[in-house]
Amino acid sequence: MTAQPSTMPIAHALNAGLRDAMESDDKVMLLGEDIGQLGGVFRVTDGLQKGFGDLRVVDAPLGEAGIVGSAIGLAMAGYRPVCEIQFDGFVFPAMNQITTQLAKYRHRSDGKISLPVVIRIPVGGGIGAIEHHSESPEAYFAHTAGLKVVTPSSPQEAYDMIRAAVRCDDPVIFLEPKRNYWLKGEVDLSRIPGPLEKASIVRPGEDLTLVAYGALLPVARKVADVCAEEGRNVEVIDLRSLSPIDDETILRSVERTGRLVVAHEASRSVGLGSEIASRVQDAIFHSLEAPVIRVTGYDTPYPASRLEEEWLPGLDRILDAIDRSFSY
Amino acid sequence: MTSQPLSLLTQDGTYQSQMALPLDPGSIDCAQLLRDMIMTRRVDSEAIALQRQGELGLWPSLLGQEAAQVGAAASLFPRDVVFPTYREHGVAWCRGVDPVNLLGLFRGTTMGGWDPTENNFNLYTLVIGAQTLHAVGYAMGIVRDGDVGTGDPERDRAVLVFLGDGALSEGETNEAFVWAAAQNLPVVFFCQNNQWAISAPYSVQSRVAVAQRAQGFGFKGIRVDGNDVLACLSATREAMAAARSGNGPTLIEAFTYRRNPHTTSDDDGRYRSGAENDVWESLDPIERLKNYLVGSNKIDQDFLSKVGAEEQELAEKLRAGCRALPNPAPDHPFRNTYAEMPKELEDQMIEHLSFVETGA
Numbered sequence: 001m002t003a004q005p006s007t008m009p010i011a012h013a014l015n016a017g018l019r020d021a022m023e024s025d026d027k028v029m030l031l032g033e034d035i036g037q038l039g040g041v042f043r044v045t046d047g048l049q050k051g052f053g054d055l056r057v058v059d060a061p062l063g064e065a066g067i068v069g070s071a072i073g074l075a076m077a078g079y080r081p082v083c084e085i086q087f088d089g090f091v092f093p094a095m096n097q098i099t100t101q102l103a104k105y106r107h108r109s110d111g112k113i114s115l116p117v118v119i120r121i122p123v124g125g126g127i128g129a130i131e132h133h134s135e136s137p138e139a140y141f142a143h144t145a146g147l148k149v150v151t152p153s154s155p156q157e158a159y160d161m162i163r164a165a166v167r168c169d170d171p172v173i174f175l176e177p178k179r180n181y182w183l184k185g186e187v188d189l190s191r192i193p194g195p196l197e198k199a200s201i202v203r204p205g206e207d208l209t210l211v212a213y214g215a216l217l218p219v220a221r222k223v224a225d226v227c228a229e230e231g232r233n234v235e236v237i238d239l240r241s242l243s244p245i246d247d248e249t250i251l252r253s254v255e256r257t258g259r260l261v262v263a264h265e266a267s268r269s270v271g272l273g274s275e276i277a278s279r280v281q282d283a284i285f286h287s288l289e290a291p292v293i294r295v296t297g298y299d300t301p302y303p304a305s306r307l308e309e310e311w312l313p314g315l316d317r318i319l320d321a322i323d324r325s326f327s328y
Numbered sequence: 329m330t331s332q333p334l335s336l337l338t339q340d341g342t343y344q345s346q347m348a349l350p351l352d353p354g355s356i357d358c359a360q361l362l363r364d365m366i367m368t369r370r371v372d373s374e375a376i377a378l379q380r381q382g383e384l385g386l387w388p389s390l391l392g393q394e395a396a397q398v399g400a401a402a403s404l405f406p407r408d409v410v411f412p413t414y415r416e417h418g419v420a421w422c423r424g425v426d427p428v429n430l431l432g433l434f435r436g437t438t439m440g441g442w443d444p445t446e447n448n449f450n451l452y453t454l455v456i457g458a459q460t461l462h463a464v465g466y467a468m469g470i471v472r473d474g475d476v477g478t479g480d481p482e483r484d485r486a487v488l489v490f491l492g493d494g495a496l497s498e499g500e501t502n503e504a505f506v507w508a509a510a511q512n513l514p515v516v517f518f519c520q521n522n523q524w525a526i527s528a529p530y531s532v533q534s535r536v537a538v539a540q541r542a543q544g545f546g547f548k549g550i551r552v553d554g555n556d557v558l559a560c561l562s563a564t565r566e567a568m569a570a571a572r573s574g575n576g577p578t579l580i581e582a583f584t585y586r587r588n589p590h591t592t593s594d595d596d597g598r599y600r601s602g603a604e605n606d607v608w609e610s611l612d613p614i615e616r617l618k619n620y621l622v623g624s625n626k627i628d629q630d631f632l633s634k635v636g637a638e639e640q641e642l643a644e645k646l647r648a649g650c651r652a653l654p655n656p657a658p659d660h661p662f663r664n665t666y667a668e669m670p671k672e673l674e675d676q677m678i679e680h681l682s683f684v685e686t687g688a
Contacts, residue, residue, distance in 0.1 A: 066503035066506065069462060101462070114667055
C-alpha cells in the first residue's frame with residue numbers, strides 16, 4: 001500500500017481491490033469463466049490466480065448457474081466468493097440461483113445465515129458489441145429483496161466499492177461499466193472504503209440535479225460543463241448504490257434545486273429512474289419546479305451496435321431534457 | 329439396458345450378500361434402522377392428518393421412501409453435510425432435527441424452520457435441483473479447508489445431496505454433475521427415483537436409468553433397491569467413504585416408489601393406477617426389514633411394543649407442537665432480509681407495523 005495516489009484505469013483498480021481483499025481475508029475466493037490464466041476477458045483478474053493459486057481463483061466450467069450456485073455453497077461453508085459473470089447478457093442462466101436462493105436465504109434462515117457473495121458483471125453498451133454484450137439488467141436485481149446492487153463510476157470508486165462489497169455480509173450485485181474499464185483516474189490506495197449504500201455529489205450546483213450512475217457519470221460531468229457555459233449550475237449525483245437507493249442525498253439536493261433529471265442506459269419503464277421519480281414526488285412534491293425527467297435507453301431490446309450511439313442517453317439527449325426542465 | 333437394482337434383503341427378509349454392496353449385517357444396528365423408519369413414517373402420517381385438519385397448508389409425503397432415506401442417513405458422520413429436497417423427513421429425523429420444526433414451513437410459520445448448522449442439515453429446497461449446486465460449492469469449501477483425503481478418520485468429510493428423478497432434467501443438476509466430476513469433489517448425489525415427478529413418469533425425463541447418467545459425466549453410478557435399507561446404507565457408506573478419501577463423487581439411484589400423491593394437494597388418480605400402488609405396497613420397506621429382523625430373531629415383540637409406544641408419544645408431541653408453533657412477528661421479514669436494514673425498508677416496516685397495530 002502506498003499513500004501516494006497512482007493513476008490507473010477502472011479495470012486495474014478493481015484488480016487492486018480484489019487483490020487487497022484476498023490478501024486481507026483468506027476466505028475470499030474468485031470464481032468465473034476464463035478468470036485464471038487469461039485474467040478474465042476484460043483482464044480484471046489478471047495475475048490473481050498466479051498470486052493466490054487455483055483453489056482461490058477458480059476457472060469455472062461454462063455454467064453461470066453453477067458459478068452462482070456453488071458460490072452459495074461456498075458461502076455456507078464459510079467462504080466469501082466473488083463471482084465473475086462474463087457479460088451482462090449471460091447472467092440470466094444464473095437468475096434462479098440469484099433470486100430464489102441467494103437473495104432469500106437470510107430470510108429463510110431467520111437471519112442466522114449470511115451469504116456474503118459478490119457477483120461482478122460487466123454491464124452496458126457503447127462498445128460496438130454483438131447482441132447480449134451491451135445490456136443493463138440492474139432493475140431485475142434492484143427489484144429483488146435481499147440483494148444489494150452497486151456500480152462504480154471511477155477508478156477510485158471501483159477500488160473502494162469492490163473492497164466494501166467483499167466485506168458486506170449481504171449478497172452484492174456489482175455492476176462494472178464495461179465501456180469505461182480503461183478510463184483512467186487517480187486512486188488513493190490507502191483510502192478506507194466508505195459505506196456502499198451512499199450516493200455521492202460529484203459536482204455541486206444549485207439549479208438542477210442530475211442523477212446518473214456507472215458509465216453515464218463521465219457524460220453527466222460533461223453535461224454539467226456545457227450547462228455551466230450557459231450559466232446553469234447542474235449538481236451531479238453519482239447514485240453508486242442502486243439498491244438500496246440513498247434517498248436522502250437526492251431529496252436534499254432536489255429540495256435546493258427544484259429540478260431533477262435521471263439518466264440511465266437501461267430501458268425506461270419500471271427502471272431506476274421511475275423509482276427515483278416516484279420517491280421524489282412522494283417526499284418533496286412541493287419542492288419541484290418541474291416534472292422529473294428520465295433520459296434512458298428505450299423499451300426495446302438493445303439495438304444493433306450501428307444504432308447504439310443515438311439509442312443510448314448521451315450528451316445531447318441529456319442537455320435536451322435539461323432544457324425541457326427549465327422551460328417547463 | 330436397465331440393470332436390476334441391487335439389493336441385500338428379499339421382501340420376505342432373507343439376507344443375500346452382494347459383491348457390489350459390501351456390508352457386515354452383524355455390525356449394523358438394524359433395530360435402530362427399523363425404529364427410525366417407523367418413526368419417520370409416523371411423522372409423515374401425522375403430518376398428513378394435520379394437513380387434513382387444516383393445521384398445515386401442504387405436506388409432501390414420503391410414504392414408501394423410508395428405507396432410502398434412513399439407509400442413506402445412517403452412512404453419515406455428524407460432520408458430513410446434507411442438502412435435502414423438501415421430502416427428506418426421514419433424513420431430518422436421523423440428523424436430529426426436531427420433527428415439529430419440519431412442520432413450520434408447511435404451516436406457514438417460517439420459510440425455513442431449523443438452524444442448518446446445528447445438525448449439518450440444510451434447509452429444504454423447493455426449487456427442483458437448486459440444492460445440487462449448493463452441495464457442490466460446499467464440497468469445494470471442504471476441499472479448500474483441506475478436510476478431504478487426509479486419511480484422518482476424525483477429519484475427512486463429505487457432502488450428501490438428495491434429489492429426485494425429476495431433478496435430473498434440470499440444467500442446474502447437470503451443471504452440478506459437471507462441476508463435481510471436473511473438480512473430483514467430495515459429494516454424493518443420492519437420487520430417490522420414486523418414478524413420478526408429480527404426474528410425469530420417469531420415461532418423460534430420460535431414456536436411460538438414473539445411475540447410468542453418471543457415466544457420461546465421468547463418475548460412478550450405482551443402482552440400488554430403494555426399499556432395501558441395507559442396500560441403501562451400504563451403497564451410500566461406500567460412496568461417502570470414497571468421497572471423504574478424495575476419490576470423488578458418486579451418483580446413487582435408489583429405485584423406489586412414491587406411494588402417496590406428490591403432496592396433499594395432488595390427485596394422483598388422474599395419472600396413475602392403484603394397481604401400481606398395490607405392487608409397491610407389497611414391497612413395503614418397513615415390512616421387509618421387520619421380516620428380516622424377526623426372522624433372524626434380532627428383535628422381538630417387546631421391541632416392537634416399545635417402538636409403538638414411542639411412536640404414540642411422538643404423534644402426541646407433533647400434534648401439540650404443531651399447534652403451538654408461534655406465528656412469526658410482523659417485523660420478521662423486514663428484519664431478516666438484509667444484515668443491516670436499509671432506510672427505505674425500515675420506513676416500510678414502520679408503516680406496516682402501524683397498519684398491523686392500528687389498522688391504519
